[in-house]
Amino acid sequence: MRYISPISLEEVLKKIDLYVTPLPQEILPVEECVGRIVAEDVRAVSDVPKENFARFDGYATFRPPRKGEKFIIVGENVEAGIKSSDKAVETRTGISLSDDVCAVLPLEFVEFRKGSLISRRSVPCGYGIVKKGAVLKKGEALLGKGDLIYPEYLNILSEAGIRKLKVYRKPRILVVPTGSEFVSGEKPEVTGKMITHIINDLGAEAFYHPPLPDDADKIGSVIKERMEKFNAVVIIGGSGFSKKDYSWSSRTKIRGKEVFRGVKMRPGRTTSLFTLGSKPVLIVPGFPLAAYTSTIIIGGALIEKLRGLTPRIGVIPVSRVRVAKSYRRIDMESHEIVFLKMKDEEAWPLNAENLREKLFLETLKFTILNPGGGNLRKGDEVTLYIRKSFSCPPL
Amino acid sequence: MRYISPISLEEVLKKIDLYVTPLPQEILPVEECVGRIVAEDVRAVSDVPKENFARFDGYATFRPPRKGEKFIIVGENVEAGIKSSDKAVETRTGISLSDDVCAVLPLEFVEFRKGSLISRRSVPCGYGIVKKGAVLKKGEALLGKGDLIYPEYLNILSEAGIRKLKVYRKPRILVVPTGSEFVSGEKPEVTGKMITHIINDLGAEAFYHPPLPDDADKIGSVIKERMEKFNAVVIIGGSGFSKKDYSWSSRTKIRGKEVFRGVKMRPGRTTSLFTLGSKPVLIVPGFPLAAYTSTIIIGGALIEKLRGLTPRIGVIPVSRVRVAKSYRRIDMESHEIVFLKMKDEEAWPLNAENLREKLFLETLKFTILNPGGGNLRKGDEVTLYIRKSFSCPPL
Structure with a gap:
């Protein structure tokens, strides 16, 4: 097992900003x-607007109408510009008004009497008119x-x-799942399909590549060959630090340049980035929940940079909540992604036993704990984050 | 001008639930x-899981490891099931474990010494293992x-x-803008394009039809002819109550069945619904902001019903906010959609003068005031709603 020095999320953002360039315009x-x-x-x-227009369905007048005043209804629109202080001209919302129209009485303000209308309210000149500019x-x-x-x-x-x-330009991103068990058909490949959906939601266009075997040469050559048509590649699986994790080894085969190797983040610790030419290749873990957080948080920042934005943590803070249960952290040096379940206005941290709940929450709501802090204790206030797109959950 | 009886939003939801049927499965x-x-x-x-699996990259042991104990590292995975109380087998996250594995020591809990590892902590049996089922x-x-x-x-x-x-099934919805000014090319048609995007965001598939002239016969015959291939139609413009509003008149030409005519809602009051055979035809106002609210709120409910859900108001309540400014309502009988601008944690209602802000907020955040309430006064607490999809705004 190789020893590596994972970097903090803050450093990840800086490196993405430095090594990834926005796409052409x-x-x-x-x-x-x-x-x-x-x-x-x-x-x-x-x-x-280019011209004055009526804000309501109603009647245009040529002097300020006072409560109880009677107007004769003429025409159907005022484009003809009939100047007459005792007449009112039917208007529709958004219709152009000539400069001599003083006010528009909304339908609610008028009463009708034998082809005439009575203003039920006094309104000043300019009422109901959106002026040019x-x-x-x-x-x-x-x-x-x-x-x-x-x-x-x-x-x-x-x-x-x-x-x-x-x-x-909209980033075109190739999603490449790896794992011989998927190639053989022993297991169906779905994590890559999930990641494809999430990348689309993040404002890029994802293309799914069939799974590749655990073979660094094969992975490297496919990436190199397909790279030309895409702005970035996301490899799924084989991201770890053992000899059996071939995705990272593929980098040396094709002489990719290391940007970072491992992130102080759980789940998603083995997420790594290299560049090939000027194009980024992100490796995310194969474990679904880790692939999910890596893609949203680090992939999200990468996509933002490609799209012409400043890379930020790829999630949206929505509110501050108090946790209803204590949560024990494993790794005090890593950013910890804690999934929360909202129940009766309380936020319950989900521990690893609740893997099902983690994957099945109507939306995955989570908080990111910075390294160095203590455990999450009942009643502690935390910021709740949600992922950027797909849906806005009720909170 | 014809006199109509608009119905409340609550009644709209009931009528949609009654007259619109979910699509086939x-x-x-x-x-x-x-x-x-x-x-x-x-x-x-x-x-x-189908089998026990390792929660961490680390080392599997066959008895509960205690702090300071030494284990000989063997193999690279435990699938072989080497039972030995003084050995530890390298694991990777998610790897299958045989039943005789007692615990998985995460990488963080071990120290290495000449091919052996020393446990830095005591952990109980079952630690680091996700059990089958x-x-x-x-x-x-x-x-x-x-x-x-x-x-x-x-x-x-x-x-x-x-x-x-x-x-x-996913609803296929035809979007039909109307207005002779668009047909002639005098004005570019964009409201229909906006609505197309929003309908896609609401979980349906929108198809844009080129604009139709202000001609009830023409509108009616196109709807009837194209209807067959779609699950619903949204007509934009000509929704009002004057003789010049041809979209509603098109209904009689093709013998559509009235569901409702006008909604007590501002903007969007002239939104109407009829059915042709069993299929809904929604008419939304041409004024962009009204088209927007109509589509999100009423179109959203319609799409939910088609998709197999209970129709609800097509927006998501996100939080309670206090308004920083008073807002005078025009029509005390209608639901009023008030657009809010968030600034320094204050919610500022935007009045109609702020049309630009309404259209340009990073996201349109709004509240729905029920009829009968008083004006919105500075400091009043209101529920903030956002639209269902496209993006989750930072709040």
Whole structure:
């Protein structure tokens, strides 16, 4: 067994930031940019809105309507711009209004009497109107470098006259499970399939490679050959420190450059990273729960860097909770990933006996304990983390 | 303008539950079931684990090791089952152990001395071993009807001998934007594209149809013709109550059956539902923010029902927050969707002037105010909701 010096999670993040480079940028139509990271600041090309518009279904008036006043209903929209202080023109939400419209009375504020309407409330000029440029002025900053494009941004980008965006490419990642027991068909390979789903959820595009045998030459040559078409590779299994862990040995066969070997983290301690040319090859443990945490936490940071973001711990802090049970840590030098089960507003740490619960929680909610701290004691406050995507759990 | 009687959100959920039927079930290989809803209870076919296994990289012993005791290191795994009380056999995490192994000493608990190891701690029998069936016994309940399959379930399902699952089909939903201004190219159509992304995020498969003109006959005939290949249709725009809102009029042309017309909800009040044969056609407003809330909240419930779940409000409550600013409501009879901006742990309601902020929050976080309540006053506690998928925002 080889002795290695695992590094801390903080060092892992620094190394990823140093050794992994963001993917090239590309210019795409706005609607194809959802889920991508913006590569340069974006400013509005035109005012938003371009013209005044009505905020409600209702009636436009040409002077401030007072409570009890009567208006004659004319036309169906005000684009014609009928100026008349005793008339009201039907509007629909979002309809363009000419400059002479004073206010829009919402449907709720009117009563009808023989083709006329009575205003049930007094409203000031400007009421119910969104003015040209009120949302955004031409030239105003709209998005900044590093922003993620959500689907709900599409409309305002379009209204601001933006048709294309410069974004980072989406990482293409090859997932390579290893293990002769999978090649022979003795056991079905599923950890790699799980990791493929999780990598997709993390904002990259994962491609599943059939399992490779426990053979460093074979693993190395496949990685080297397939690498060209991908931005990164994730090898699953054979990550450990024994002679039988061939994934790391494959690195020397293809002259990959060591970035780190082992992380002070449990589960996931044997996670390692090397580069081939400029491309990262991440090795995660074969044990499913360890593969899961390695991929989310370290793979997540790697993907963030490739996508044009600053790598951070690949999970999201959602709230502070108090643990309802004590938890004994094994390794005081490692970051410990503790899975929590939420029950009646209490957080119960799951120990290893609860492997089933760990894998079966509606969502895996966990906390990361930094090395050096004491055991987790009942009533201690901890930060609850969830993984970045797939679903937002009820907390 | 036609007078209608919008219904409450609670009634909407009841009507969806009554008029929309879950899709047929299908049997799929487990790894294709991620994101699907299980259609029947699932029990373990075999014990998990099938055999005792090692919890750590370390050394297996055949009697309880005491602090300071010396063991001779032999072999590389214990599958051979070497019974010897003075020997220790190298193990790797997850490796199978024979019944005669007493304990596994983790790497951290050992010191090495000339091919032997010294135990740095005393551990009892059973330490470091996950026993056959400890996680799950054959026949034990594993999943229940209505459970969502997460990627992290794949391994345990596989270990429990489950290769296929009966799940509900994934809804295929046609998204049909309407508006002659989009057909003519006067304005680019993007709301439909936004909705397509959101429907995908909600667990269905969305298909985008090019925009249709404001023409009830045309809209009706396209819906009727295309409906056959989809489980539901979402029409965008023309949902209002005026003569110029053709989407609802299209219903009579094709003899669709009214389920509801208008919802007591702002934004999104004109959202309506009809059925054609047994299939639902949802009409959401064209105004982007209203289309957004309608799709998430009502479309979300509709999709849940199609997927085999009980329809609920299509958002997730994440925490209770205090608002930092008062918010004046327009319509005291409607559910009001208030968008909140989180800043320094304060929740700021965004009013309609902040349309840009509404559309540009890193994530749209909102609360739903039930009708009948008072205005939202500074310091009031409200439940913060986020939408179901796409991303989990930091709170």
